[in-house]
Amino acid sequence: MTIRLLLVDDHAVVRSGLKMLLSGQKDMEIVGEAASAAEALSETERVQPTVVLMDIGLPDQTGIEATRAIKIKFPDVKIVALTIHEDEEYFFQMLNAGASGYVPKRAAPEELITAIKAAAIGEVYLYPSLAKFLVRDFLSTEQPAGEKVNLDGLTEREHEVLxxxxEGASNVEIASSLVISPKTVERHRENIMRKLNLHSRSDLVRYAIRKGIIKA
Amino acid sequence: MTIRLLLVDDHAVVRSGLKMLLSGQKDMEIVGEAASAAEALSETERVQPTVVLMDIGLPDQTGIEATRAIKIKFPDVKIVALTIHEDEEYFFQMLNAGASGYVPKRAAPEELITAIKAAAIGEVYLYPSLAKFLVRDFLSTEQPAGEKVNLDGLTEREHEVLxxxxEGASNVEIASSLVISPKTVERHRENIMRKLNLHSRSDLVRYAIRKGIIKA
DNA sequence: TTTCTTTTGGGGAGTACACCCCATCCGTGC
DNA sequence: GCACGGATGGGGTGTACTCCCCAAAAGAAA
Incomplete structure (x- = not known):
């Protein structure tokens, strides 16, 4: 079964390039083109494509709005975003609008083809640089590496020991790592704890993560 | 910069096939192999790979537990799941464990290579048949995706103790807080540590923060 | 020069922890 | 009924940790 494609992009050159690229695929057929959101909607209605390749930057509306509009009227039509934008915001919005794939224009042609095929059979292709956003969201564990400023009154060495x-190392492990005596490590640890008013390794771990000294 | 790879699979034949397949890649180098979870952990420590290719069905533990163990000890090591399983359950668990990619064994070789490269630069490759699960999850829960139940195999009480x-409480403090014996707290702690393959309070703190169980 | 800080290291006391053993009670499932 | 897992505890062993005492060398600051 051939995949019926509708190309949506306001640049004719881009559409031409895509036609050139995709015409080599036996199982795909380009059944229509559109240069605006309004056209995209009407063309979708007219040609009933399997998959719509959707640009985001369109003259009248964004591709996100066009996607939403198409998915409301034709829920079975799959939409793959093909855009220069690689930021989280657009990506999440396209997913919310109902996109079945998201491919940056800089991606390799094979990746676009993979994405189209995946969308056609109800699956989802996400470009790795974007997929990581989704996974991060899934894990919902925000931990943007904080500044590595050293203003807690610790000396250079103490900071190193901290x-x-x-990271969970024992005194002996640290000693061997820093090539000093375990007793010295202990000494440093005592000084660190006194300075920071902490009293256990668990406290140190949380302190270090809060300060961005280590990652969780 | 070459990508240092560790292959984890209990079938020697599979590892051989992967070596054959990946040896053609100039920017990759296979620096180790493991046939069990325990071996995976020790080999990771020994060879310090960039990316670990992790099977899920292992003789001693699941690849999920192995992934969790590796990510706790070596957060910077990227792990790509390579498995026959394509169900939602395993997929989500691998993501929770910290995987940077998920590729079914039936995938095309190029997709595995793409996944490895993506993982190596901190991105995430998700196979389309799995990616759709994540998108569905994203759309259904909209904001608080992931972390809702004990995907880590802990019981209600253990989670409470964890x-x-x-938070840095001692056994005695927890005991008085939960109105049980310190010995019981210790019992729970032992079970938690064994289940999560952790061996110190510091490990527990980092695990809990990564999971969002507590804030740093 | 003298003082202070940093880094290095040892001894020892008391506590907490990590990891084993054992057992009982209770609810769910077969 | 019986098995099984979860929650509850006790005992013990060895190690690691927390916190005190002490000191000395090197370098910076007074």
């Missing part, structure tokens, strides 16, 4: 401590 | 442990 890093190891926070 | 929270206190992660």
């Amino acid at each position: 890093t190891h401590l926070a | 929270t206190h442990l992660a």
Whole structure:
């Protein structure tokens, strides 16, 4: 079964390139083109494509709005975003609008083809640089690496020891890592704890993560 | 910069096939192999790979547990799941465990290579048949995706104890808080540590923060 | 020069932890 | 009924940790 494609992009050159690229695919057929959101909707109605390749930057509306409009009228039509934008915001909005795929224009041609085929059979292709956003959202664990400023009154060495401590290393492990005696490590740890008013390794771990000294 | 790979699969034949397949890649180098979860962990420590190719069905533990263990000890090591399983359950668990990619064994070789490269630069490759699950999850829960039940295999009580442990409480403090014996707290702690393959309070703290169980 | 800080290290006391053993009670499932 | 897992506890062993004491060398600051 051939995949019926509708190309939506306001640049004729881009559409031509896509036609050139995709015409080599036996199982695909380009059944229509559109240069605006309004046209995209009417063309979808007219040609009943399997998959719509949707640009985001369109003259009248955004491709996001066009996607939403198409999915409301034709829920079975799959839409793959093909755009220069690689930021989280557009990506999430396209997903919310109902897109079945998201491919940056810089992607390799094979990736676009994979995305189209995936969309056609009800699956979803996400470009790796965008997929990570979704996974991060899924894990919902925000931990943007904080500034590595050193203003807690610790000395250079103490800071170094703290890093190891926070990573869960034992005194002996740290000693061997820093090539000093375990007793010295202990000494540093005591000083760190006194300065920071902490009293356990668990406290040190949380402190270090809060300060961005280590990642969780 | 070459990508250092560790292959984890209990079938030697599979590993051989992967070596054959990946040896053609100039920017990749296979630096180790493992046939079990335990071996995976020790090999990771030994060879410090960039990316671990992780099977799920392993003799001693699941690849999910192995992934969790590796990510806790070596957060920077990227892990790509390579498995015969294509169901939602395993997929979500691997993501929760910290995987940077998920590729079914039936996928095309190029897709595996893409996934490895994506993981190596901190991105995420998700196979289309799995990606749709994540998108559906994203759309259904809209904001608080992921972390809702005990995907880590802990019981209700253990989860409760873990929270206190992660906050730095001692056994005695937790005992008095939960109105049980310190010995019981210890019992729970042991079970938690065994299930999560952790061995110190510091590990527990980092685990809990990563999971969003407590804030840093 | 003298003082202070940093880094290095040892001894020891008391506590907490990590990891084993054991058992009982209770509810769910077969 | 019986098995099974979960929650509850006790005992013990060895190690690691937390916190005190002490000191000395090197370098910066007074």
